[in-house]
Amino acid sequence: MKADLDRxxxxEGLDALVIPAAENDNPYRAYLSNGAHYTGDVIKKRGEPPVLLAHAMExxxxxxxGLIxxxxxxxxYGQLYYEHGHDMDAFNAAWYRRIFEKLAVSGHVAFYGVGDINRMFRMLLYLRDALADRVTIVPGAVNPNLFNKAYETKDTDEIARLRDVAARTSAxxxxxxxxxxEHCAENRHAENRRVIQADGSPLTIGDVKRxxxxxxxxxxxxxxxxxxxxQGRDAGVPHSKGEDSDPVRLGETIVFDLFPREPGGYFHDMTRTWCIGYASPEAQAAYDAVMEAYHRSIRMCKPGTPTANLQEMVCAYFEERGHPxxxxTPGTTDGYVHSLAHGLGLNVHEAPYFRSKASDYHIQVGNVFTIEPGxxxxxxxxxxxxxxxxxxxxSGSVEVLTDCPYDLIIELNG
Amino acid sequence: MKADLDRxxxxEGLDALVIPAAENDNPYRAYLSNGAHYTGDVIKKRGEPPVLLAHAMExxxxxxxGLIxxxxxxxxYGQLYYEHGHDMDAFNAAWYRRIFEKLAVSGHVAFYGVGDINRMFRMLLYLRDALADRVTIVPGAVNPNLFNKAYETKDTDEIARLRDVAARTSAxxxxxxxxxxEHCAENRHAENRRVIQADGSPLTIGDVKRxxxxxxxxxxxxxxxxxxxxQGRDAGVPHSKGEDSDPVRLGETIVFDLFPREPGGYFHDMTRTWCIGYASPEAQAAYDAVMEAYHRSIRMCKPGTPTANLQEMVCAYFEERGHPxxxxTPGTTDGYVHSLAHGLGLNVHEAPYFRSKASDYHIQVGNVFTIEPGxxxxxxxxxxxxxxxxxxxxSGSVEVLTDCPYDLIIELNG
Incomplete structure (x- = not known):
């Protein structure tokens, strides 16, 4: 959690962190600046609160x-830009030298944040040499990086916000x-009848999303x-978003995955699978197996358990039932084709991860993560x-933040 | 425009561009992938259309x-991850070597896009050495970079989309x-009366934003x-967003700056200043001067004109009237405190820029930019x-895409 950053x-032997100015949506800046809406820098020296640098307009x-x-x-800035603005490399060096002098930053410094890859690569290569007399610019560990490690557990304030976003998303x-x-079904005998709106037109996926x-x-x-x-085949490709023009049909599986956030802040993530009116025996059996995998996963959510154990358990469970x-079957697009879960917070995907290989995450108090077999x-x-x-x-027990019925079948009562 | 990329x-002596996989909102990827919603890579070799690399789920x-x-x-990927996933540096090198072999990429390669600064800095430092036998990874020019130059003019399809977003934003x-x-004023004699809703409660800035x-x-x-x-003092700080809880008051200047986008696509950007009921003589005079600066700027929008000339003209115009x-007055927070304009497209701020110093932009056919004196x-x-x-x-003439009255005073008729 945030309080772990100094440790x-x-x-990592870092004396300061820099989040450089950039207009991009930037969870790193939101994390250190308590969600302030500005595009400037954050400088955090070890053992001190972050300091923000902002354009006067912001x-x-x-x-x-609440920070300095x-x-x-x-x-x-203006004078430096006047002197060096024709040469952005030189300007960046002069500007960060000024910042580091003013804030007494020295030693090992790492730059984090979201920004323009090309511009930042060039700037950091240049700064590394130009400021070598004052600071040592290091890329820092990457997998996981220092922020990923902090994100892995949430403090009380963060949990309260995640709980609030969970309640609103569930609603x-x-x-x-x-x-x-509330809708009704097309009045004819056929496979895959369509769902109909009050005016007689078919309900489309675009209508539902709207x-x-x-x-x-x-x-x-x-x-x-x-x-x-x-819906249907599209539901079988985990990240296909669905076609707006497709009519919603009875008897098809519908994967509804909702992952909104509060503006500039925390995410929620939940999925339900629905069949309108009825389900095929095969889809019903898949749903039953997925629900069982879900419940078995929830029961394994105890502090100290390696996350990989949950992924292994779910793979074994599905494999026993004949699913690739x-x-x-690495690379399979049939069966269980992804990992079981991921953490979330200011990022929709963050630590802890639940892959079976090459991961070293354990379940901990303060984790917030999904459980999502499919x-x-x-x-x-x-x-x-x-x-x-x-x-x-x-207390070490798992608490489900999402609150929505799991039932597969939606009966139409329109 | 996009067709200029090969040139x-x-x-810049580049043989290929890479937009690496990342979940961030990424105008570079949107530009090359025609707005497709996925998080994988784009590889563009010079003289060939972009090729997309996507997780099977996407x-x-x-x-x-419409691309390969x-x-x-x-x-x-899976096999490489299995072999190298415990060492992300080695994995990245193996993975990009595989990509470059498969797509026959060699020579000078630059990475663009929006991503995690720290991860990308580390990855590019490592790839630069590890793949030196096959490619030369260069940071590329930065101010402006190759994409900034392409963004500077828009093709017919882009103008059509920008026109559409303009019409919707104006509405x-x-x-x-x-x-x-439609609202009415508080029924009392006082300075800064509040605007009142039908239920008698004051209309707040939060209500308007909603x-x-x-x-x-x-x-x-x-x-x-x-x-x-x-409103009021906040209107005097160009990027202050306004306080949700503040009641909207008569006689105060309100700066309403609206810059929405179509999902994942093009932006619009417009501002109006309103006073409800009446304006102070000083605010009215400032409004009149700003409108005159606007009209003079519009008249200077001709192909070939350096953008700095417009900024210089507006500064001179305001200075003659006694405004810093x-x-x-570098660093002033009173008077005219920003630059006149900026281009926009998939980014809310992009080339051309309209600063007076250290910029070398000329107005061109196909530009889309703001004009925003204040x-x-x-x-x-x-x-x-x-x-x-x-x-x-x-034809070289300027066309205003925004369509909204400029009138300062809003008369209440509720």
């Missing part, structure tokens, strides 16, 4: 962090289920990554996934 | 680009103006960067900015 910096927004803010002008999913159920976006909007959540509402998995058969026209976000609370 | 690559989304897609599995701003006008977000939602636009609706500017006096409690987005069309 993690010490472990000074009031930066000040909402220097404006660029206070550091003489949206429940509303969507209830709203779909309804869901409206519900998210009502609850101040943003669908920044784009929800999945994928990423363990026994089975996929695109060529047979279906896919199933069930996903909740959970946390490991202070 | 720009040749100028293969259908990547295919919507390879799945990670087709390139043997939102007009609706907001009309909606505010209405605007609803209007954006209705038109499939996202407020990804967070609009500005800032960034030209005669005057700011936070300590005197007001600020004024007027901003439209314009394009330079094939």
């Amino acid at each position: 993690l910096m010490e472990t 000074r009031d927004e930066a000040a909402k962090s 803010v220097y404006t660029y002008d206070e550091l003489g 949206v999913a429940q509303a969507a289920r209830a709203w779909i159920a 309804y869901v976006r409206g519900q998210l909007f009502e609850r101040d959540l943003e669908d920044i990554e784009g929800m999945i509402f994928a 998995t990423v363990r026994n 089975l996929y058969y695109p060529e047979r026209g279906y896919g199933v996934r069930i996903e909740d976000t959970v946390t490991i609370n202070e | 720009l690559m040749e100028t 293969r259908d989304e990547a295919a919507k680009s 897609v390879y799945t990670y599995d087709e390139l043997g 939102v701003a007009q609706a907001a103006r009309a909606w505010i006008a 209405y605007v977000r609803g209007q954006l939602f209705e038109r499939d636009l996202e407020d990804i960067e967070g609009m500005i609706f800032a 500017t960034v030209r005669n 005057l700011y006096y936070p300590e005197r409690g007001y600020g004024v900015r007027i901003e439209d987005t314009v394009t330079i069309n094939e």
Whole structure:
């Protein structure tokens, strides 16, 4: 958690962290600046609170962090730009030298954040040489990096925000289920009848997504990554988002994966699989197996358990029932084709990860992660996934933050 | 424009561009992949169309680009990860070697995109050495970089999309103006009376923003960067976003800066300054001066004109009227405190830029940029900015894409 940063910096031998100015959506900056909306730098020296550098236009927004803010002008940005602006390499060196002098930064410094790869690669190569008399710029450990390690557990304030986003997201999913159920089925005898709206037109996936976006909007959540509402074959390809123009049909599996966030803040992540009216025996069996894998996974969520053990258990469980998995059939697009879970917070995917190989994560108090087993058969026209976000609370027990029925079948009552 | 990329690559001596896989919102990937929603790589060799690399889960989304897609599995990702996943440096080297072999990439290669600074710095340092027998990894020019140069002019398809986003954004701003006008004023004699809702409660800035977000939602636009609706002193700080809890008051300047985008695509950017009921003579004079600066700027928008000339003209115009500017008072927070304009497209700020110093941009056919003069006096409690987005069309004339009245005063008719 955030309070671990100084210790993690010490472990890596870092004297300061820099989040350089950039306009991109930047979880690193949000983490250190308490979610302030500005685009400038953060400088954090070990053992001291972060300091923010902001353009004068953004000074009031930066000040909402509750941290010390220097404006660029206070550091003489304008004059340096006037002198060096024709040569951005030289300007960057002069500017970071000024910052490091003003804030008494020296020793080993690592740059983190989200930004323009090319610009940052060039800038860091240049700074590394140009400022070598003052600081040693290091890339830092990468897998996991220092922030990933901090993100792995959440403090009380973060859990409270994640719980709030969970409640709002769950309400949206429940509303969507209830709203779909208000519709009626096409009045004819046929396979794959369509769901019909009050005006007689078919309900499309685009209509459902629009309804869901409206519900998210009502609850101040943003669908920044784009929800999945994928039917039939598309449900069998885990990250296919669903085709807006497709009519919603009875008897097809629908994978509804919702992962909104509060603006600039924390995510939730949940998935339900629905069949309207009825399910094929094969889809029903896949759903039953996925639910059982889900429950077995939840029971294994105890502090100290390697996350890889859960992925191994789920692979074994599915393999015993004849499903290919990423363990026994690397590269498979049929069966169980992904890892079981991932942490989330300011990033929709972050530590801890739940891969079977090359990972060294253990379940800990303060973790917030998904549990999301699934089975996929695109060529047979279906896919199933069930996903909740959970946390490991202070007593070491698992608490499910998502609150939405798991039932596969939605009966139409319109 | 996009068609210039091969020529720009040749100028910089680049044989291939790589957009590495990353989950971040990534205008570089959107540009090369025609807006496909996936998180994998793009490889573009000079003289050839881009090729996409996607996780199997995202293969259908990547295919919507209309470009060739390879799945990670087709390139043997799983096996490489199994062999090297415990050492991400070695894995990255093996993986990019595999990609470069498969796609016959050699020579000078530059990595672009938006990503994790620290991870990318480390990866590129490592790849530069580990793959030196096959490719020369170069940072490329930075100010402007190759993409910035391409972004500077838009092709017909891009202009059409920007025009569409402009029309929808303008409709939102007009609706907001009309909606505010439907309210009534507090029934008392006082300075700075409040605007009142039908239920008698004061209309707050949070209420207005919520209405605007609803209007954006209705038109499939996202407020990804967070609009500005800032009143009084806050209007005098160009990037202060406005306080949700503040009641909207008569007689205060309100700076309303709206810069939404279509999901994953193109931005619009516009600002209006409003005073409800009446304006102080000082604010009215500032508004008149800003409008005159706007019109003079528009008249200078001709192909071949250095953008710095417009910034110089506006500084001179304001200075003659006694306002401090960034030209005669570097670092000022009173008067004209920013540059006149910026290009926009997949980024809300991109080339061309309109600074007076250290810039070498000329107005060209196919440019899309803002014109946004402003005057700011936070300590005197007001600020004024007027901003439209314009394009330079094939005949060389300027076309204003924003469509919204400029009138300062909103009369309440509720």
